[in-house]
Amino acid sequence: MNRKQILGIALLSAISLVGCQKKDASLMVATKISANWTFHQADKEEWLPATVPGCVHTDLLANGKIEDPFYRLNEHKLQWIDKVNWEYKTTFNIDPDAIKRDRIALDFKGLDTYADVFVNGTQVLSADNMFREWLVDVKPQVKEGANELRILFRSPIIEGLKKYDANGYVIPVSDNDQAINGEVPDGKMVSVYTRKAGYHFGWDWGPRLVSSGLWRPVYLTVWDDARIENLQLKQNSVSEKEASLTAVFEIEANAVNEATVTIQNDGNELARTNIKLTKGISTYPVDFKIENPKLWWTNGLGEAHLYNIKGKLEIGKRITEKSERIGIRTLQLVRDKDANGTSFYFKLNGVPVFMKGANYIPNDVFPARVTDEMYQKVINTSKISNFNMLRIWGGGIYENDRLYDLCDQNGILVWQDFMFACAMFPGDDAFLENVKQEAADNIKRMRNHPSIAMWCGNNEILAAWFGWGWKQKEEAKSKENADKIWKSYTDIFHHILPDAVATYDPGRSYWDSSPCAGMGNPSDLNNGDDHYWGVWWGKDPFKMYATHIARFMSEYGFQSFPEMKTVKQYATPEDYDIFSEVMKSHQRSSIGNGTIEYYMLQDYKKPKNFESFLYVNHVLQAEGIKFALEGHRRAAPFCMGSLVWQINDCWPVASWSSTDYYQRWKALQYFAKKGFEPVLVSPYTNNDSLKVDIINDKLSEIKAQLVTKVLDFDGKEIWKETKDVTVPANSSNTFFGTKNSDFMKNIQANKQLFVVELVENNAIISTNTLYFKPIKDVLLPKPDVKFEINAVQDGFEISLSTDKLAKNLYMTIGDEEGFFSDNYFDLIPAQPVKIKLETKLTKEKLQEVFAIQTLDGAF
Template identity: 70%
Template sequence: MSKRLYLFLYCAVGLLFGCSSPKTNLMMSRELNTDWQFAESGSNEWLPATVPGCVHTDLLTNGKIEDPFYRLNERKLQWIDKKDWLYKISFDADAALLKHDRVALDFKGLDTYADIRINGELVDSTDNMFREYQLDVKPFLKEGANELEITFRSPINEGVKKYDAYPYWVPVSGNDLAEIGEVEGGKMVSVYTRKAGYHFGWDWGPRLVTSGIWRPVYLKAWDEAKINDLQIEQHEVTKDKATFSAVVEVDATEAKPATITISNEGQELAKADFQLEPGISLYKLEFEISNPKLWWTNGLGEQPLYTINAQLNVGDQFAEASHRIGIRTLELVRDKDEKGTSFYFKLNGVPVFMKGANYIPNDVFLPRVTHEMYETVVNTAKESNMNMLRVWGGGIYENDEFYDLCDEAGILIWQDFMFACAMFPGNQEFLDNVKAEAEDNVKRLRNHPSLGMWCGNNEILAAWFGWGWKKEEEAKSQANADSIFATYKKIFHEILPDAVAKYDSHRFYWSSSPSSGTGIPADLVNGDEHYWGVWWGKEPFSNYATHIARFMSEYGFQSFPELKTVKQYATPEDYDILSDVMKSHQRSSIGNETIEYYMLQDYKKPKDFESFLYVNHVLQAEGIKFALEGHRRAMPYCMGSLYWQINDCWPVASWSSTDYYQRWKALQYYVKKGFAPVLVSPYRTGDQFKVGVVNDKLEDIQAQLKMKVMDFDGKVIWEENEPVTVPANSSADYFEVNEKDFLKDKDSKNEVFVVELYNGDQQLSSNEFFFSPVKDLNLPKPTVESSIAAVDGGFDITLKSDKLAKNLFLTIGDEDGFFSDNYFDLFPGQEVTVHLKTAMLKETLDKVLALQTLDSTY
């Protein structure tokens, strides 16, 4: 049945029965994500391809390569990125499709140098992984079968051409692993290509430089007009109402009257008639929402979301677009004070301490990241009491679903533009590409309430002034050095802030992290800081509590994954941190030696490889604990703590708190406690011993501070209780003594300080403090008893010990499951119940459950 005959019959029936005329959608959209094939250029061996996907995963699926993550396989696969690869699909275009005014291919992501042909004719070429491309293809189509073929040119070969053509060296950090990549002359070509920097290697990631169709492809057709974009601009927010503008970007084929309606869940909010103009135009409608429910970050309130829909009506046809929004006010406050300039986020009028982590892509092969993986990492952040993640500038502008999940979880996003640890070329073609990339991504992400701020780059300003790049380049050529930094200013002081001002004017732009302002290197009194004195400088963990800036946006310490993960990329013969495989899965230039250096400062040498992994986890967690608590105690001077990093992109030794398989390390359990809304924190400063209490809640707390010193057998040596009032959103000390005087009648090698904060019978927080390094403690050999009870979703495991069980680690071998707590100190006389979420049977659990404590590792 033809479209016109259908409409005639539908209208006739409507008139007969009193129904209104139907409206048809202006837009037809069809996915082109199945039945693809791929081949190496010059080869006739066409194989099935997955879209979205990439050449590495397609080769792996077809059995042409071995797992790139296993042992040393990464080194054998560097030939892939030197080849060109072809992808093709055949699709039908019927007469009805070709009658539409416009027909386009909508590529959500092409990685990266792509020549697109239809029926042998070149439609267009692309050169930016981060952009979306909508290409008019109607002139290239024919009725019936059509062949779409995409040639992905080698990003390495294209990079070498640009490298050779550029007049001078552009500084790049050592994270471009050109030597591993077997690039001619060791040329670091990553900066010439607008592609995820971490694909070229990083000090936690492999070098696997991908190509392919990494986001979905759609065939779209429409008549008269379509909605390109919908922006919701928030204006005034009061208790009674919130006011907005809906800015609708319309692409029209001709001048025509139209009506735009704005609604929320079917309720009309605004409606207006417009005269469409040919081409792309913006149309604005004002609306308001009564009695708005405010969006809060995790821990401070709920995250109500409103779905705002825009419908464009042209005659009897319509087009739609919608976005979810959260109603909230947010500002980055930069006020002068007696010490410098503040740097904190004020949400709905409330200063909020930002607790969180840096976030990298969840896989080096991006299309393998599933919705469940996104859910897991966001839920990990939420369950760990975080309220912010920093999307780091060497990865990608994340998929929409990531931001959707953060909207729902109350996780604010510090969003870097995709520039990290390198200078960049300044030719006009490159700059125009960056400008288009910024427009694409700012417009795509700006409606998310979770989007907190835009940041121009990661560590480039620090590299220029602090890492010695400026001096090195000036020593070679002052003119070239001046040109390099002029390009820096062009990108990060003009193009990117201009894009934010034009397309997302209500959000703050910060030019570089870390820094103290636009073009001003970081200090400790005016901005954000990346502190790597611990790790790179081998400074003590205690410095985390003293080297504090207004906002600590990076710091960290490494650990290997747990043995269960190591088994998935190594064999028993590799179980030595100095083996070739373990060194290959350790990308920090000082990694293994630094882990061992810090370990031997506080712990005895572990007796075997498995014990080393366990102690390494405890070491990382205990070290970062200094930072988590120290930064929070320093509020309101310091108002943010984002450790490096929450996740991994392959199985590796890294600074992550969850490994590639999203298994929690000891650090993640410590983060959950260290970022709890109420924190009691015993600490040493100079010759004083203090107990601080931090309250992130928006109401005062009346509580009992209970302190005691007990020996490892449970005997109480000293105790003191006192009532405290902890004001809302505050940090202060509630106990202070001279440490030497306090310990003169105590045995620091056999006793522990334990502090608890109670509100009635409810324990709000607990913590402990050992006055001597763990290696000097006389740790007992505890007998830990466990009882198991089946409950919905798994088991409750109740634990008791006759003596101190230091850093009790529960494990279930190679079985799958998640413990609600782990790596904790179990004190004599204490009963702790840990929930194990698992699908295994009790008979299996009885066989595989094992307990480990620090005393058993040497």
């Protein structure tokens, strides 16, 4: 929409909409209602300024009425907020021309959650789903001049309690619903009765902050004759010569009329069709072709090429239009029977692709606070870390369009959960209808994104019912109620959601629950995806990651605290103990800090102080997950996906994240970057064998030399072997193997390490190391690390060298901001490295704050 088309918009004291001035104007214009909002607690007199989009908590914080919920124990003081009603209001103005428009509507992109909407004192809407969009006709209620918009947000806890008490039986919910922490009467877990982000009620990595408000924008929209409700772009077929597509216009018309619809690609008209509009909402398909199409590829395999498609609706000289970006590609979830069971992998443009990435949760517990910069940062992290998939987890939100746009641009596929996690749900008609509309809203909003790989019904509910004992527990209480609970499950996940996908996005796959082995079948290692939590919850050793492997590993992880700089932002020195009240509160796993310590003492000596504990914890997490990253990739093509839990945090906390709330990289993110390189050389032990595998994700073979050697900690070469190798395209194979007991006869296991390099055209394209003993049993030397700092564009280049092994070298710049291109790595004698530091610091300041830590100094 250009400036000449927006004839209906002017800013008055609040929001003003100027009517259509002439007959060749746009059919439809919209303006955001974002100014002059105020809010108050519904039973109090005081009105305060509000921000829209936003929420009650952030507005209270901005007005100085509450303290930062993330700081120390403040969260616990704020549990009263979700048990009262809140009211928001503003005024918009409509001029004499606007009032003459055929239709005037309010378009709410997100109301959280129980919201009664009034225009000039008349109720026009009662919303009850955070995840839906609400378009409501207000022409009968508005008048020329000033109009009042008022929204009453009813307490989600009070509303939930009403439904809980009326249900007749208790629906099973995991203890991620922190009702007791939230001071809910009798600890009643009411989250499942409200279509609202599950993580707001708490999770084992998140706080309990149940908010309300206009969390996405609201628009005042006016139009004449007709508007484009939705534009679906369906790919029918694709070849090197052409792609055949259909644009499906979903048009709401006020009356029968003659119209023309056109499709353009980057301004070039591809199709034009005359149609006859019928009153109401109808669809109108238009076929078109794109010649010599450029395909959309995932990160690492090619360009994520996008086409800018515009659909136009013309009635006389009036026009309205809708733009979408698409990628042309074929993508299928392959479920073929084989000797092991049933495959589970994605084939992109005819190529089987190993999925590398992470699970993604909302970037903030208050989602309206997430900025474009935050989205860009997390997707840039994914891209430079060699990810090609993110799983949008089912206890958060259907993300903003901006996130999917960035995934489209950067070749990151999205495994998209529907918003259901770790709980059974009601099955009454009103709830099921609400879910049906929620699914339609979100599928239609997101389906044109080439990044959307698959729709998944829920997170871990099938696993909970069959594997966590829920089914047996409920049947023991009442077989009748247990049957009702299971019927609700099948109604939602075996009927409503797959039917919605089949109706609105038939080209994509549906998977009913993660993990599972197929519709209604609990997960196993041979037939679907798996969440492996034996490491962590079961206290299995890290090496189990390399043997407990399914067809697709969609969740696994290990915890760490944030770095010291982040801890300082939510705690004070008196809190610097992992068992302090603040540290325990910023740790929501029921076994959290003790489990971190347990695993640490298996492989490392006890750190000498709190800051050293954080550093060793980062190393522990990264080295542990390294077993999984490499083990999963070595297992291809049996295993074809590895998604670590999790890439981000919604507040500063000890969690499984690889980047913390401020998106500062932990050691794990650096290790994931290396573990997901397109070409990976991986040394490991298997029973009594010492092996080296080479994984090549590229679509062309590699001719190289495999160099295997043993070095002592002074860098002296003890043993070396070089062999020529040809590594097939898109493959994982073993290229070196020997009996470990024989190999170790001449090795000093506590003073030497195994180093592997893959060399192509005299350049090392992949390198890796293997230690023969746990680090607590290794005689780590005290290295003398030399460094030189030189200014380069956007920061500095740091040249590093050492006289002895510098294990897990960690560079910091105190409390200043910056990003190191690599960190927590092993610096080997006679193998100097250069690291880029992106920062705005001066050289003088950098030299003042720059510091290096190595593992030998942590104990």
